[in-house]
Amino acid sequence: MPCFTSSRRQALLSALSAGLLGLAAAPLAQAADAWPSKPLRIVVGFPAGSSPDLTARALAEPLEKALGQPVIVDNRAGAGGNIGADAVAKATDGHTIGLMINGNLTIAKMINPAVRYDPLKDFAPVSLVGVAPLVLVAPAGAAGDDAPSFFNAARAAGKRWSYGSPGVGTVGHIGMELLKSRSGIAPVHVPYPGYPQVFNAIVAGDLQLSMLPPALANAQIKAGKLRGIGVTSSGRSTLVPELPSLADAGVKGYNLEIWNAVAAPATMPKAHVEKLAAAVSAIVRTPEMRQRLFQQGWQPVGSSPEALANRIQGDAQVLGGIIRAQRISAE
Structure with a gap:
């Protein structure tokens, strides 16, 4: 019967353990490779x-x-x-x-x-x-020449202004409440069935601001029907490159996507x-x-x-x- 030193015996045991682990892992790897099976x-x-x-x-x-x-x-x-x-x-x-x-x-x-x-x-x-960021928008003739002056007007208006969202609990709703907490503005929330109705209400002058997805906001800003105030991401977005971020406009720490x-x-x-x-x-x-x-x-x-x-x-x-x-x- 062969006689092994303790170091040789340990090496053999390690090799055997590694082999057994490899055999156990093989079915798992094969199962992953076979998925999906339908x-x-x-x-x-x-x-x-x-x-x-x-x-x-x-x-x-x-x-x-x-x-x-x-x-x-x-x-x-x-x-x-x-x-x-x-x-x-x-x-x-x-x-x-x-x-x-x-x-x-x-x-x-x-x-x-x-x-x-x-x-x-x-x-x-x-x-x-x-x-994607949301885009804070206002009617085309909104007050202020830039984002900071718009926020000054919004703070002065208090609850006389209102904002729209596509429903309670949506990101457009919660994002605006986050903006209110960070900027000192206080517009009243008005929920709508969806973004098209929000857009129509802003154009009609029933709302003073809202947060819209960039695809919808961009088209209407370029058409002159809305005014873009800023984007909700921490910096400028390639989706709406001409607008500043709300953080750059003075709303410290604001970042929402x-x-x-x-x-x-x-x-x-x-x-x-x-x-x-x-x-x-x-x-x-x-x-x-x-x-x-x-x-x-x-x-x-x-x-x-x-x-x-x-x-x-x-x-x-x-x-x-x-x-x-x-x-x-x-x-």
Whole structure:
């Protein structure tokens, strides 16, 4: 019987352990490589033709090529995207993911406790797709020659001014309440069914200001129907390069963006999430996809799951603070 020294025996044991670990890891790696094994479904909580829907459909074809399986966009519209988000959170087939907006992944349950999923517990973050600022707009003939003088006029007007949003608890609503807390202005909130109605009310002179998505705001500013005051991001945006940020206009520490992202059910295996994240991030960073997203009004990102998780936590903390302070509720 061979006789081994203690060092030789330890080396053999280490080699044996490494071999066993390799054998154990092989099925896991093979399982990740074999996924997806059937068509992948992207749930969108908004109707066909909406911004999240257009983004999901732009991702579908290159994702099919990257993963080797058909990718189907499934519209589950309603409740500000929460019906679709709930469907993703409760999916158990291992092949359902969601293209969601930031409200679905951060503050949905803070705004409405009746929401049936927990944004911070029921999802596995995959990848941030695109970000965009909102644009603070006013009627074309609004007071003041620049952003600081406009804010002076708004502070002097107090509650005689009003602002519109596409509903209680939307980013346009909470973003304006955040602006009020940081700038000393005090316009009264008037909720509308959607952004088109908000725009019509501003043009008609029924509202003095609002925060609109850049694609909508830009077209109307260029047409002379609205006046752009500033963007809500921390610095200037390539989507609206001619406007200053609100922070540059004197609203210290103001930074708010809308975004969309891919997320999976929290039960999806980590290896599958990482494979999906690598594919989505790579697609978003291609010149073709960057151009498509920019045309849709997004600054393309493409991120790791960890970066998206950090974004979710940070936004939930900031917006949650405003929700609690102002007792905002969509119940």
